[in-house]
Amino acid sequence: MTAFIVKRVLSLIPILFIMSVIVFLIIYLIPGDPARVMLGDGADEATIQQLRANMGLDQPLIMQYSQWIGSALRGDLGDSYFLKKSVSAVIGEHLQPTLSLALLAELLAIAIALPFGIWAAVNRGGWADKALTAYTLLGITIPGFLLSMFLVLLFAVQLKWLPVSGYAPISDGLWNFLKFLILPGISVGVVMSSVIARIVRSSFLEVMNQGYVKTARSKGLRERSIVYKHILRNALIPILTVIGGTFGTLLAGAAVVESIFNIPGLGQLLVHSVSRRDYTVIQGLVLFIAFTYVLVNLVVDLLYAVVDPRIRLNK
Numbered sequence: 001m002t003a004f005i006v007k008r009v010l011s012l013i014p015i016l017f018i019m020s021v022i023v024f025l026i027i028y029l030i031p032g033d034p035a036r037v038m039l040g041d042g043a044d045e046a047t048i049q050q051l052r053a054n055m056g057l058d059q060p061l062i063m064q065y066s067q068w069i070g071s072a073l074r075g076d077l078g079d080s081y082f083l084k085k086s087v088s089a090v091i092g093e094h095l096q097p098t099l100s101l102a103l104l105a106e107l108l109a110i111a112i113a114l115p116f117g118i119w120a121a122v123n124r125g126g127w128a129d130k131a132l133t134a135y136t137l138l139g140i141t142i143p144g145f146l147l148s149m150f151l152v153l154l155f156a157v158q159l160k161w162l163p164v165s166g167y168a169p170i171s172d173g174l175w176n177f178l179k180f181l182i183l184p185g186i187s188v189g190v191v192m193s194s195v196i197a198r199i200v201r202s203s204f205l206e207v208m209n210q211g212y213v214k215t216a217r218s219k220g221l222r223e224r225s226i227v228y229k230h231i232l233r234n235a236l237i238p239i240l241t242v243i244g245g246t247f248g249t250l251l252a253g254a255a256v257v258e259s260i261f262n263i264p265g266l267g268q269l270l271v272h273s274v275s276r277r278d279y280t281v282i283q284g285l286v287l288f289i290a291f292t293y294v295l296v297n298l299v300v301d302l303l304y305a306v307v308d309p310r311i312r313l314n315k
Helices: 002-024 034-039 045-055 061-073 087-122 127-141 144-158 174-179 182-208 211-218 223-234 236-252 255-260 266-275 279-307 309-314
Strands: none
Touching: 002 061, 002 279, 034 045, 061 279, 087 127, 087 182, 087 223, 087 236, 087 255, 087 266, 087 279, 127 182, 144 182, 144 255, 182 223, 182 236, 182 255, 211 223, 223 236, 236 279, 255 266, 266 279
């Protein structure tokens, strides 16, 4: 198992290197001079050149990258010119809301998708299967922001059960923490559950046709035991893949939901940084999100080996 983990970690090094190069070049993909864009058209040339020097834009590109990646490896992603703070500190301040929303939405998605998908697969062709098909189609086609609006109108504006927007840290109390995350968590979790449920159903159907399942039935084992002991574990590989992918997507793509519900997370930070042209924050934030996405996929790969020992023996 140790050798398998080392191989997986080492295989990520070229991916992380390529990713860091792409993130670094973001600042050079914008039209015009980044320093001039940040200061605006009214800035004088001396101020622009001073900002270029402060940002290191007057140095050769390879030297800029070497300094930036060296600092990033030490946890120093530079300073925000707008917020007057280190980028690492800014990301740390906005990480908890996004991580809380992602975890709540993922748990909700799994709680809906896993039993619903299993039920539909076991009763293939029945009303549960048809209901799952309709649910997945609605979940895939309805935009997350539109579902968010419906939830706000119903539960916050009309029924007044939950707040319209905002965020409270968990230190303010569990209920105060959850009440601000329930609506955004549902709006994201329902969409993700439709994707996961579809994979759960198809994975279960594939495993249910295997010979060992038929053998288990011929031995007279209870259907519940067959489903959870023989089918579920062998169907987990694609299910873990889609769960890891959706969690990474939640961390990277929560900007719309966070903007609608005014949650001060990474998504909202990215939107605000783009609007105020805070390029050091954009670079650091994109690098952090990309690294987190890779890390989530690494965890999923390691879970593969736990679920199916044959994987670590073949790699």
